[in-house]
Every structure is written in C-alpha cells, then in structure tokens.
Amino acid sequence: MERVPILKIGSVLLVSIQVDMQDQMALQLQEDLGQRIVDTGCKGVIIDITGLDIVDSFVGRTLSTIASISKVLDAETIVVGMRPAVAITLVELGLSLDGIRTALNVERGLELLTRNTEQDTIDDLYLLGDPETTSP
Amino acid sequence: MERVPILKIGSVLLVSIQVDMQDQMALQLQEDLGQRIVDTGCKGVIIDITGLDIVDSFVGRTLSTIASISKVLDAETIVVGMRPAVAITLVELGLSLDGIRTALNVERGLELLTRNTEQDTIDDLYLLGDPETTSP
Numbered sequence: 001m002e003r004v005p006i007l008k009i010g011s012v013l014l015v016s017i018q019v020d021m022q023d024q025m026a027l028q029l030q031e032d033l034g035q036r037i038v039d040t041g042c043k044g045v046i047i048d049i050t051g052l053d054i055v056d057s058f059v060g061r062t063l064s065t066i067a068s069i070s071k072v073l074d075a076e077t078i079v080v081g082m083r084p085a086v087a088i089t090l091v092e093l094g095l096s097l098d099g100i101r102t103a104l105n106v107e108r109g110l111e112l113l114t115r116n117t118e119q120d121t122i123d124d125l126y127l128l129g130d131p132e133t134t135s136p
Numbered sequence: 137m138e139r140v141p142i143l144k145i146g147s148v149l150l151v152s153i154q155v156d157m158q159d160q161m162a163l164q165l166q167e168d169l170g171q172r173i174v175d176t177g178c179k180g181v182i183i184d185i186t187g188l189d190i191v192d193s194f195v196g197r198t199l200s201t202i203a204s205i206s207k208v209l210d211a212e213t214i215v216v217g218m219r220p221a222v223a224i225t226l227v228e229l230g231l232s233l234d235g236i237r238t239a240l241n242v243e244r245g246l247e248l249l250t251r252n253t254e255q256d257t258i259d260d261l262y263l264l265g266d267p268e269t270t271s272p
Contacts, residue, residue, distance in 0.1 A: 005152060005186035005217065007242045009145065014242075016141060016152045050141035081141065106143045106150075 004029045006036050012044040012113055013037065013075075014106070018051035026062040030069055037073045044113035045070050048106060050081035060095050067100045076116060078102065080109040140165045142172050148180040148249055149173065149211075150242070154187035162198040166205055173209045180249035181206050184242060186217035196231050203236050212252060214238065216245040 002025060007014040013036055015029070033045065047063065049055065055063075067077035080103045090097070103109040138161060143150040149172055151165070169181065183199065185191065191199075203213035216239045226233070239245040 002154075003187070005154060005184065007150075007152065007184060007186070007217075009242055009246070014143075014150075016143065016154070018138075018141060018152070018154050048141065048143060050143070051139070081143075106145055110145070 003032065006032060008036075008040055008042065009110075011040075011042050012046055012110060013040065013042045014046045014048065016048040016051065020052070020054070021059060021062060023058075026058070030062070030066055033066060034069050034073060037070060037075050043075050044116075045075050045077045046106060046109045046113070047077060047079045048081040049079060049086070050083070052086065053083070055082070055086050055090060055095075057093070057095055060090070060097055063100055064098050071099070076101070076113060078109040078112055080104065080106050139168065142168060144172075144176055144178065145246075147176075147178050148182055148246060149176065149178045150182045150184065152184040152187065156188070156190070157195060157198060159194075162194075166198070166202055169202060170205050170209060173206060173211050179211050180252075181211050181213045182242060182245045182249070183213060183215045184217045185215060185222070186219070188222065189219070191218070191222050191226060191231075193229070193231055196226070196233055199236055200234050207235070212237070212249060214245040214248055216240065216242050 002019070004015055004017055004021075004025065007016075013033065015033065019025075021029070036042070037045070045066070047066065052059070063077075063079055070077045078101045079097065082102060101112070103112055138155070140151055140153055140157075140161065143152075149169065151169065155161075157165070172178070173181070181202070183202065188195070199213075199215055206213045214237045215233065218238060237248070239248055
C-alpha cells in the first residue's frame with residue numbers, strides 16, 4: 001500500500017499530499033503522523049496540498065482529524081498550498097475546514113509555526129518566572 | 137496530468153516524488169523545476185524519494201538529467217530519503233547515479249546545501265577581493 005512520506009525539517013514535520021487519498025491511506029497517514037510526532041517531539045505539522053486538484057468532504061474531514069490528533073499530541077497543524085480553485089470549491093460546497101489553520105505556502109507556514117513556538121517559549125518563561133518580577 | 141509539486145523552503149526547492157514517474161511526468165518535472173530555479177534564483181534542489189519503492193534505470197536517468205539541468209542553472213541537486221532496499225537494488229543492477237549527490241534525509245540535505253552556499257559566498261569574497269590582501 002502506498003504511504004504518504006513524512007519529512008522532518010527542524011522541529012516541523014512536512015507532509016506533501018499528492019494523490020487522492022482513499023480511506024486506508026488516510027488512516028495510515030493519521031497513524032504514521034501521530035507516531036512520528038511522538039518519536040520526534042515536533043511541535044508543528046505542515047500539510048501541503050499543492051498537488052490536490054480537489055478537496056472533497058472526505059479529505060476535509062481527514063485534514064480536520066489530523067489536526068485534532070496533532071493537537072492532543074501538542075503539535076499545531078497548518079495546511080498550505082491550497083489552489084484558488086480548491087478554495088472556491090470548498091466555499092461553494094459549504095465545507096469549512098474546522099480547527100485547521102492555513103497559510104499560503106510552506107515558507108509562510110514555517111514562519112507561523114516558528115513564531116508560535118517562540119511565543120510559547122516566552123509564555124512558558126512568564127509562567128515559570130516570579131509573578132512579581134515578570135508581570136508588567 | 138499529474139504534476140509533482142515543487143516546494144520552496146528558503147533558498148532551496150524541495151521535490152517529493154511519491155509516484156512512479158512516467159515519461160511525460162518526468163519531462164514536466166524537469167521543465168517545471170528549471171523554470172522554478174530561474175524564477176526563484178534558488179541555489180539548491182532537494183529531491184526526496186522516500187515514497188519510491190523502486191528506482192529503475194528510467195528514474196535514475198531522470199534524476200541525473202534533473203541534476204544536470206540544475207547544475208547549468210547554478211543550483212546543486214541532492215537526492216535524499218533513499219530506502220535501504222532501493223540502494224541495494226541500485227547496486228545490484230549496476231546503476232550508478234552519475235553526478236548526483238545523496239544525503240540520508242531532508243535535514244542532512246539542507247545542511248549540505250547551506251554549508252556549500254556559505255562556502256560559495258566565502259569563495260566569492262576571495263575572488264572579488266584584492267588578491268594581495270585575501271591570499272594567505
């Protein structure tokens with residue numbers, strides 16, 4: 001069975017979906033990705049859908065599920081590379097990608113994730129620090 | 137016709153090949169990639185073949201051609217993510233990936249390219265600088 005490769009770039013996992021996913025493939029991807037997040041401790045997942053001509057309700061649901069799984073494993077998911085035609089179809093079909101953040105391309109996605117991680121670190125510092133010295 | 141997506145990460149283009157390429161798809165990829173190198177001025181190309189179970193002589197030749205095209209466009213190509221089984225088959229078939237550099241995974245590939253680019257910049261500085269002051 002075909003698997004979608006998961007690439008690790010720094011503390012981000014990159015998944016490029018290029019073929020129309022069937023049920024088994026989607027399940028396998030969810031499983032692989034969850035395992036990979038646990039193994040690597042990555043804080044972000046970027047899913048690139050440049051290669052997809054169509055995002056139907058099944059793919060939309062799969063993306064939502066992946067985002068939810070990642071979230072409970074403490075990783076944020078960003079979907080990137082959506083084609084204009086896909087965006088139009090999504091809106092026309094009334095499909096909303098619940099709980100999914102999007103970005104224009106991989107670079108913007110990486111930027112978003114990096115900024116969030118930095119902000120998290122700052123927040124953590126505030127939480128850890130003495131309230132009297134850290135509060136403004 | 138299906139196209140292989142080309143992702144830009146910093147000054148590197150990333151291509152993840154996940155399906156067995158046919159003639160037309162390989163030609164299209166070569167064309168797209170060349171155009172993208174020209175458009176972006178990227179100095180490096182990483183081709184990920186994690187998703188390939190088999191690298192036959194056709195794919196091997198395609199990779200070599202891509203590397204050659206990139207080279208004349210002033211970009212270096214690194215093939216990453218080769219499976220052990222693929223490496224074994226390549227050797228058994230007597231196929232050598234001429235002119236292609238390989239790395240274990242995307243991260244190592246990025247490291248290699250970044251190091252090269254830095255070295256290039258240093259070399260350029262030496263070339264541009266006054267020979268008397270720059271030679272040791």
